[in-house]
Amino acid sequence: MENTLVFIHGLESTAQGTKGQFFHQEYPRMIIEDFTGDFSSRMHKLVKVLTGKTALIIVGSSYGGLMAANYTMENESHVKKMILLAPALHLLEFNPYTSKQLHIPVILYHGTSDNIVDPYLVKDIALKSFINLEHHFVDDDHSLHKTFPHLEWQRLLKID
Incomplete structure (x- = not known):
């Protein structure tokens, strides 16, 4: 069975943002949608x-990482792997899942200079929520613009 690749952008971004354009060009079959409105509307569309x-x-970036995590908490059997980029797991929308644990591989990248989403708080939440977590602090900010283009996407988007 072929894997289905999905990218979920952040709150202030769109499918046409830097990350969305990268994935559209490199992985043309990847599902890349625009999400607008409140969290409930975005999740309904997802x-x-x-x-x-x-x-x-x-792959979920910032608010899209929160959406990815919530979706996966409800649909773990459909998800093989999650890659989270500075995910907003500290927001109230993740609270219903803080006592639940995912067993799928989760790879998380977070910039130590992120001034939007606290990377250390997110790491604490991730360590409790994701049993199979590969966590990376990187020298970057919230957007991960220095890090993102240099990640090994071919490896990350495969199932080991």
């Missing part, structure tokens, strides 16, 4: 887009 799809590898 569930609708991913209904019936399995073997998901989800």
Whole structure:
């Protein structure tokens, strides 16, 4: 079964942002949607887009990382791996899942100079929530613009 690649952008971004354009160019079959509105509206659209799809590898950036984590908490059997980029796991929308644990591989990158999402708070939450976590602090800010283009995407988007 072929994996389904998904990218979920952040709150202030769009599918046409830097990361979305990169994935569109490098992985043309990747699902890259625009999400607008409040969290509930965004999640409703995400569930609708991913209904019936399995073997998901989800990349979530910032608010999109929060969306990816919440979706996966509810649909772990459909998700093979999650890659989170400075995920906003500290927001209240993740609270219902803080006592639950995911067993799929989760790879998380977070800039130590992030002044939007506290990287240390997120690490603490991630360590409790993701059993199979590979966590990376990087010398970057919230956008991860220095780090993102140099990540080994071919490796990251495969199932080991």
